[in-house]
Amino acid sequence: MLRIAIPNKGTLSAPASQMLRDAGYRQRTDPKDLICRDEANNVEFFYLRPKDIATYVGSGDLDLGITGRDLLVDSGVPAAELLDLNFGRATFRWAAPAGTLTDVGQIGGRRIATAYPGVVGRYLDEHELKADVVRLDGAVENAVRLGVADLIADVVETGATLRQAGLVTIGEPIMKSSAILIGREEQAPNGAAQLLRRLHGVLVARNFVMLAYDVRADLLDQATSLTPGIESPTVSPLHREGWVAVEAMVQRSDVHRVMDELYELGARAILVTDIANCRL
Ligand SMILES: Nc1ncnc2c1ncn2[C@@H]1O[C@H](COP(=O)(O)OP(=O)(O)OP(=O)(O)O)[C@@H](O)[C@H]1O
Numbered sequence: 001m002l003r004i005a006i007p008n009k010g011t012l013s014a015p016a017s018q019m020l021r022d023a024g025y026r027q028r029t030d031p032k033d034l035i036c037r038d039e040a041n042n043v044e045f046f047y048l049r050p051k052d053i054a055t056y057v058g059s060g061d062l063d064l065g066i067t068g069r070d071l072l073v074d075s076g077v078p079a080a081e082l083l084d085l086n087f088g089r090a091t092f093r094w095a096a097p098a099g100t101l102t103d104v105g106q107i108g109g110r111r112i113a114t115a116y117p118g119v120v121g122r123y124l125d126e127h128e129l130k131a132d133v134v135r136l137d138g139a140v141e142n143a144v145r146l147g148v149a150d151l152i153a154d155v156v157e158t159g160a161t162l163r164q165a166g167l168v169t170i171g172e173p174i175m176k177s178s179a180i181l182i183g184r185e186e187q188a189p190n191g192a193a194q195l196l197r198r199l200h201g202v203l204v205a206r207n208f209v210m211l212a213y214d215v216r217a218d219l220l221d222q223a224t225s226l227t228p229g230i231e232s233p234t235v236s237p238l239h240r241e242g243w244v245a246v247e248a249m250v251q252r253s254d255v256h257r258v259m260d261e262l263y264e265l266g267a268r269a270i271l272v273t274d275i276a277n278c279r280l
Pocket residue numbers: 007009010011012050051067068069070071088089090138155156157158177178
C-alpha cells in the first residue's frame with residue numbers, strides 16, 4: 001500500500017485534500033483524523049504537520065508527501081520534488097522596519113527572527129554572511145517591535161501582515177514556494193506513477209478549458225493558429241456546406257482573449273466547457 005503524508009492543518013491542508021479528492025482519492029471527513037485508508041486505490045494517507053513531512057519521506061517511513069518547497073528546503077532533507085501542485089504559492093523574504101535596512105548586504109551581523117532557520121542558514125552560508133538567527137515558531141513579524149531581532153525572514157503571500165507590522169521587504173525573494181509532491185530520490189515506490197498521472201490530470205483540468213466553435217473552412221488555418229490545442233485541434237465536418245467545427249484545449253487564463261479573436265475572425269457558436277479531469 002502506498003503511504004502518503006499530507007498536511008493535517010495550516011494553509012496547505014484543505015487544498016491538498018481537495019486536490020487528492022479531485023484525483024479520485026478518499027480523504028478524511030473529520031479534520032481531527034490523522035489517518036485515512038483508501039482501500040480501493042491501495043493508498044494510505046497520514047495527516048502530519050507540514051514541517052515534519054519531509055522528515056518522514058526522507059527517512060523512507062512514508063513513500064510520498066505534500067509539503068511546501070520552503071519547508072522541504074528548511075528541513076535539509078534530500079527528498080526530491082516530483083511535481084509542483086500549483087497552490088500555496090508564496091515567497092520567502094527578508095523584511096525590516098521601513099527606513100532601517102535597505103540592502104541584503106546589510107544583514108550580516110544582525111539578529112534575524114525566523115521560523116525557517118534552515119532556509120535562512122543556507123542563504124547565509126551561500127552568501128558567506130554571519131548573523132544571529134533567532135528561531136521562533138510564528139508571528140515572527142512582532143519580533144522586531146518586541147526587540148528580539150533587527151529583521152525577519154518569513155513567508156509573504158499578500159504582504160498584509162508585513163504592512164500591519166510596519167515592515168518592508170528587502171531585496172529579492174530568498175525563494176519562491178508552492179505546494180509540491182515529494183518523494184525519495186532513489187526509487188519510485190509502487191503506485192507512485194499512477195498518483196503522479198492523476199495529479200497531473202487535475203492540474204491540466206484546472207489550467208485548461210475545452211473550446212468548441214464553428215468556422216468557415218477557408219478560415220480554418222487562421223482559427224487553429226489561435227487554438228492549436230496541446231497535440232492538435234479536432235476538426236469535424238458540419239452539415240452546413242463550407243463550415244467546420246473545431247475543438248481544442250485552451251489555457252483558462254487565455255480563453256476570453258481567444259474567444260474575442262475567434263469571433264472577430266468570423267467563428268460562431270463559440271462554447272467553453274470545463275474539463276473535469278484528463279489523462280494526456
Ligand atoms: N499566507 C500564508 N501563510 C503561511 N504559509 C503560507 C501562506 N501561503 C502559502 N504558505 C505556505 O504554506 C506552508 C506553511 O504552512 P504551515 O501549515 O506550516 O503554516 P501556516 O499555514 O502558517 O499554519 P500555522 O502557522 O497556523 O501552523 C509553507 O510552504 C508556506 O510557503
